[in-house]
Amino acid sequence: MxxxxxxxxxxxxxxxxxxxxxxxxxxxxxxxxxxxxxxxxxxxxxxxxxxxxxxxxxxxxxxxxxxxxxxxxxxxxxxxxxxxxxxxxxxxxxxxxxxxxxxxxxxxxxxxxxxxxxxxxxxxxxxxxxxxxxxxxxxxxxxxxxxxxxxxxxNRLLRPIGKRNPPPVEDGIHDPANDGTLALMAPLAAYGPLPKSLAGNRVNWVKAIEENKINPRWDRNDQAATPVVIDLNIVREVKGSMPDVVYPHKQHTEWLDCSNCHPAIFVPQKGANAISMAAILLGEKCGVCHGKVAFPVSECRLCHSKKKDFRPAQAQAAAAPK
Ligand code: HEC
Ligand code: HEC
Ligand code: HEC
Ligand code: HEC
Structure with a gap:
């Protein structure tokens, strides 16, 4: 029909x-x-x-x-x-x-x-x-x-309680007139067993991989293919009182190919890219994904995770008598 x-x-x-x-x-x-x-x-x-x-x-x-x-x-x-x-x-x-x-x-x-x-x-x-x-x-x-x-x-991941994870027919993303939409598992049911987070679609996807709760297939055609994961953190110093940003390659390369970011979004060279919150909020740089397919911009501390000299200074003060 x-x-x-x-x-x-x-x-x-x-x-x-x-x-x-x-x-x-x-x-x-x-x-x-x-x-x-x-x-x-x-x-x-x-x-x-x-x-x-x-x-x-x-x-x-x-x-x-x-x-x-x-x-x-x-x-x-x-x-x-x-x-x-x-x-x-x-x-x-x-x-x-x-x-x-x-x-x-x-x-x-x-x-x-x-x-x-x-x-x-x-x-x-x-x-x-x-x-x-x-x-x-x-x-x-x-x-x-x-x-x-x-x-x-x-920023569709910035949704209040009650608007989270609507069924596919109501989410405004899928075509409600398509029979296939009805066959999709409702997110609330699918996400139930996964580790929770307070933001976005309420799943801690990083933890879900760590705990082997999900095992995303790397290649659509080759079942045996595995990602090239690199463990390389890039610290971006932030002027003012916000903690510095730690950009972790590990959590990204578990999902993404180098070419998803390099060179179109970021030149692969520490400090070579001008990144600002304004750009992120406009959906550029980190905002190409964050707020759309990865946790939203409201989660300041996930990105701004490195406290300014604060703790080392305290530790130094404790170690070295004045
Ligand atoms: C989600 C986006 C993203 C992905 C995927 C990604 N990178 Fe990066 N990469 C970055 C960002 C952001 C920087 C820091 C750029 C800056 O500081 O201006 C960076 C920096 C680098 C640097 C420079 C390091 C330095 O000290 O100068 C290298 C090398 C690099 N990436 C290699 C890779 C490789 C290899 C892969 C795939 C295995 C990869 N990247 C995947 C975002 C990404
Ligand atoms: C994230 C916000 C945003 C979205 C989404 C957006 N625009 Fe724009 N657009 C702007 C801003 C800001 C300007 C003014 C920039 C400027 O003056 O260069 C602009 C300017 C323009 C202009 C005038 C450019 C000029 O040279 O004067 C055109 C045409 C335009 N947009 C078309 C589009 C079309 C078509 C779409 C959808 C496919 C779109 N925009 C989506 C923010 C947006
Ligand atoms: C190409 C898409 C993409 C870009 C660009 C991107 N990210 Fe991500 N990011 C992801 C995905 C996907 C995840 C894992 C899913 C999630 O946590 O929502 C992630 C996870 C993270 C995490 C791990 C959080 C945790 O729980 O451990 C941090 C931190 C992060 N991103 C920071 C950044 C920063 C800073 C930038 C810009 C320099 C950036 N990301 C750019 C897609 C992206
Ligand atoms: C997806 C990761 C991410 C999230 C989430 C995030 N930031 Fe940022 N923020 C960055 C990056 C990257 C920079 C640029 C650092 C640099 O200068 O290299 C930045 C820079 C800043 C700056 C310095 C000025 C500017 O605009 O560049 C401030 C202030 C700031 N962020 C505040 C916040 C606040 C407040 C939140 C939460 C509402 C937040 N950020 C959430 C990644 C993030």
Whole structure:
């Protein structure tokens, strides 16, 4: 039944003109990827429907807007909006979609962000005060159409209690219309036996590997392949009172290939990369993964784990009489 419907959908879609498809793709991608920043103007992103903010940019030529959207800019526009899977054509369509919103200078209401259509705005507005206090700050429950001016609104691992590990049909990631989604094990059941953590999807994945609770397959095709694990810590000194950051290669190379990070995200040379919290929050550097597929940015101490000279100084003071 479902399959027939999918085939029918394909046939009827094919009947549309290419332009319709492109416009739809543009709107879809905008809603899924770009709205997070471009609806509310996060980090200075020109807002959807705001002609004044787009005008000076349009004046520099649409070709430049396309290439900046694809390659990113040093002022905070991530390459392809952080969605590396999107094709150049889709990105252009999303730019066109935003530009169409300011044609003639009339402001149009921004469409909702991806997670929003699940609930009607009115229902959410009335439900919010009754819900747990933490629910009010859940970026994904924002249904106003304009994401809260919270740079972490894309950080799907920063979810309050009650919004953790929803079943695949409700998580906004899987296609609820696909039969395969129903066959997936619900995360809550799957994660039950694994070591707990207080953040992200509430599993301590590092411990899960250490304790042999999981044994991720390294190679899709070769069952015997094993990862190249290197035990190399890189300490990054942090100015101010925050403890220094210890970047551990071991915990990463148990999951990841060297090429997942080198050289695209980090040049393999201690201190050669400019890393800042701002970049991480924008989904760059460590933020390519942390907050998306690894523990979120809220867990300061997991990264900032090396206390400043504090303990050695005490130890020295104790050892050497004054
Ligand atoms: C993480 C936030 C973020 C996301 C996600 C994002 N943008 Fe941007 N975008 C920005 C910021 C910040 C700027 C302003 C940067 C600048 O002036 O160089 C910007 C600027 C732009 C510009 C204007 C560039 C210029 O040269 O004036 C275009 C076009 C654009 N974004 C397209 C997109 C598209 C298309 C998507 C989705 C596929 C997207 N953006 C997703 C933050 C974002
Ligand atoms: C999750 C990302 C990530 C992965 C995967 C990764 N690295 Fe790194 N690597 C880093 C970071 C971050 C640094 C530090 C860069 C800096 O300080 O600017 C680094 C630094 C290095 C350095 C420089 C050390 C020094 O003292 O100058 C080498 C060599 C290196 N990595 C090799 C590897 C090898 C080999 C692998 C695969 C077995 C690997 N890396 C996997 C993130 C990664
Ligand atoms: C390519 C993806 C990726 C990048 C980039 C990345 N990480 Fe990770 N990181 C992971 C994964 C996956 C894990 C293991 C799962 C988890 O703990 O959520 C992990 C685990 C860690 C841990 C281990 C925590 C523990 O419980 O022992 C630390 C510390 C850490 N990352 C710090 C960093 C820092 C600092 C950076 C940037 C310099 C960085 N990571 C960049 C994917 C990444
Ligand atoms: C995924 C790892 C990670 C997490 C989680 C993390 N940080 Fe950072 N933080 C870094 C890295 C890497 C740097 C850059 C250090 C350097 O200068 O080389 C940094 C730098 C900083 C700095 C120095 C100024 C700056 O912006 O670069 C401050 C302050 C800071 N972090 C605070 C925090 C706070 C507060 C939290 C928790 C809300 C946090 N960090 C969570 C990795 C992390």
């Amino acid at each position: 479902k399959l027939e419907r999918i085939i029918l959908a394909c046939v009827s879609l094919a009947g549309f003109a290419n332009t319709t498809l492109a416009a739809d793709a543009g709107k879809d991608l905008y809603t899924k990827t770009c709205a997070v920043c471009h609806a509310a103007g996060i980090a200075g992103a020109p807002r959807y429907g705001n002609a004044a903010e787009w005008q000076p940019r349009i004046a520099t030529g649409v070709a430049r807007l396309y290439s900046n959207a694809i390659q990113g800019t040093s002022k905070g526009m991530p390459p392809k909006g952080g969605n590396a899977e999107a094709s150049d054509g889709d990105i252009k369509a999303a730019v066109d979609y935003m530009l169409a919103s300011v044609k003639g200078g009339a402001a149009k209401p921004a469409p909702a962000v991806a997670a929003a259509p699940a609930k009607p705005a009115a229902a959410a507005a009335t439900a919010a005060p009754a819900a747990a206090p933490t629910a009010a700050v859940d970026p994904s429950s924002n249904t106003s159409g304009v994401p809260a001016a919270d740079i972490n609104s894309f």
